[in-house]
Amino acid sequence: MRVVSDLEWQGPVPAGEGEYGEFFAAAAKGRLLIQQCPECGHRQHYPRAICTACGAEPEWMEAAGTGTVYTYTVVRQYGVPAFAELPYVLAMIDLPEGVRMFGGLTGIDPEAVEIGMPVTAYARTYDETHAMIFWEPA
């Protein structure tokens, strides 16, 4: 997964407590992690300390970093200074591994976004060792 350095980021950042921190640290190294349960095989995202299906302890697995748009919105007004650059696209992405992930969709005219379109993940660092996942057209 491509990693873009963006240490000028002024918006809110993830706190990265617990499992979240491992997820964002892996992203900064170009790895997109989801969780899989060793007991029942259930896959989940966001990361947590329990399998939501059976209650066992989940393990990390690396996702391919591909997906399709499940749904999206184009934000055209938001009274938060960090997001003054409007409009921008936010989307829910279906991953082939069986989980759904929320993130920003960049590199595309907002009017051209379509549900079902294939997208690829990339990571954008927000400090020296952590990155958030974004998506762009495949």
Added chain:
Amino acid sequence: MPSRHPVICGIGLSDYPVVPHLNSVQHHALAARRAIADCGIAKSAIDGYVSTSGGGPAEGDDAVSMAEYLGVNHRYINGTMVGGSSFEFHVQHAAAAIREGLCDTVLITYGSDQLTRMGRVLGTGGFQRDAQPVTGAMQMATPYGLPLVGAYALAARRHMHEFGTTSEQLAEIAVGVREFAGLNPDARYRDPITVDDVLSSRMIADPLHKLDCCVITDGGGALVMTTEEIARDLRQPPIYVLGAAGTQTHWNIHQMPDFTEMGAAVCGPEAFAQAGVTPADIDTAQLYDSFTITVMLMLEGLGFCGRGEGGAYVEEGHLRRGGSMPTNTDGGGLSSNHPGMRGIFLLIEAVRQLRGDAGEAQVPDAELALACGSGGWLSAIATVILGKDRPS
């Protein structure tokens, strides 16, 4: 044996929509005073108290602080906080507590000075307003700049994709609610609007326009619930709780299992089964209209129409004054008031309708009313069915 069937015996609204001189706690108190006066019960008879955690201990409107402020030495307390639908859950819980004998008479209160406190921030601000690190599962969304409207827009877009729902159909919901707001002298906005007005209002987060979104106001509400037996000696006719059920499918929008099906599809049928009635029996519906899409998903989930048929259903005018299911007859959150959590107003309006006290917005011969609340991001949903007559 005296009947412990739970009833709503008193209702009270604080002042709204713009009330610069009241803070949240005072809204609670004003609504409570009016609800107590409405039913004429001795305040000392109240032995249960239910509220949300509100702004929390720092603001002094959490449940224990409010119980003290209001002077309720409770035998039963409940601070369930699931967002805007909290009060439908409260009725479910209070009804169970009354049936079980944990207490006899419960006061439920809500108050918020959201508009006065926040000013007019255009309604698009997120829960996180600065660049502080975001904790918990919200850190998977907030850092990307997800506004509240944007979360609901994700559901609306998916509904359009799966079922061909149009912006015009969503707009029809806002137009119908505004018509009722015109009958409510206190409503925030009362001038009639058209579908074109909604579509030409500013796009906030595609596909939701400004007029697809609820207003921001101040306000408060209170309910008094008691047993059928105690209610016999009170001023108002009792309104019977016939069914009350709730569910949660997710909390954060990015965890919603299916963006076109909300928990109403689970708790709706459960509440109908408890009440022994069907959607066709309901005379008026009070549906949490945080956004137009919320109402559409609720109509489908509750079974007023089939899944994916919400667009066609609203186009037929059922929700309008004189329609088969007059909805949000007080002007709703889309036009009348939405101080942050609207669930209690759904219940108050349902009671007004069943008492025949709804003025110009009165649904003729209303005997059964439904209130369905949505809390969070289409997350925690509860349905309450109220009746004018004693259940058989």
